[in-house]
Amino acid sequence: MKILGIGNAIVDVICKVEDKFITQNNLTKSTMKLVDEAEFKKLLSTLKIEDTVSGGSVANSIVGLSQLGNQVGFIGKVNDDDLGKKYEEGLKKENVQFFYSKKKEITPTGTCLILITPDSERTMVTFLGTAGKINENDIDTNAIKNSEILFLEGYLWDEGEPKKAFEKAINNSNKVAMSLSDLFCVERHKPHFLELVKNKLDITFANEQEFMSLIDVKKFDEVINFAKNIDKLVIITRGDKGAVAINKDEVVECSAKKNLQIKDLTGAGDLFAGGFLHGLINNKSNKESLELGAEMSSRIIQIIGARLNS
Secondary structure, three states: OOEEEEOOOEEEEEEEOOHHHHHHOOOOOOOEEEOOHHHHHHHHHOOOOOEEEEEOHHHHHHHHHHHOOOOEEEEOOOEOOHHHHHHHHHHHHOOOEEOOOOEOOOOOOEEEEEEEOOOOOEEEEEEOHHHHHOOHHHOOHHHHHOOOEEEEEHHHOOOOHHHHHHHHHHHOOOOEEEEOOOHHHHHHOHHHHHHHHHHHOOEEEEEHHHHHHHOOOOOHHHHHHHHHHOOOEEEEEOHHHOEEEEEOOEEEEEOOOOOOOOOOOOOHHHHHHHHHHHHHHOOOOHHHHHHHHHHHHHHHOOOOOOOOOO
16 A cells, blocks of 8 residues: 555534634634534534535545545544444545444544635634544554555644554554644644654655744744754645745755635645655655645645545
């Protein structure tokens, strides 16, 4: 198998809202907030649902990789409930091997409310449910050993059981990539993420704000210098400024696609990572891989949701 992803198995519930909904509910636009089940249901009760899709950051990347013809798999924790069944069916339909046997859990399958404002930005409210309770027993080490690259998401990292699952996965991997996921995520786990980036990961994906926060710098040049010195592959997306890949002294860039009809930025980073990894495992240069990432990203932001129609 080419790539195995481990991430939060989350069902996305997509809704369109006005800006005032974001401010009235004390949300920060373009970020992800974790809530309990009661708060999730309260928010959802006032909204009209546009669509429900299997989601989760790394799962979106993995589906993109499968659509590009790669052999891929995914591990994520769901409950044996209606949403859990839908989630698994959603992956299988996309030819993704699902290395997790669902069981009846006390906690339901995780859900994420994706709020799209008129400017196409997405703000997420997540009830992790059983996805956040992943532990080392849920990790299929054979699947990891049989894949060329293990791909993790920062969203999944948390103290306690998820951290143990992460460590077990990394220790059994041939090569490991991770996305830093979200600015709040980086700020919550900064010392741990910094340790991972410097010493455990072979490949790191982040956007400009996330990486600048991680290493506490104000200028992008300092990000380049830091990345050059750690002897790893670092890929940074910069919105309309394009993206950069840094590997030792090699720094390559690609510009953002122009004249797009942007509808929804959900999944832009996920599909960018999927496109880049597709290039990497098919022996393309970093420059070509960046272009593939930009291409996938530009396609997803012109539709609603984080999955391209296969």
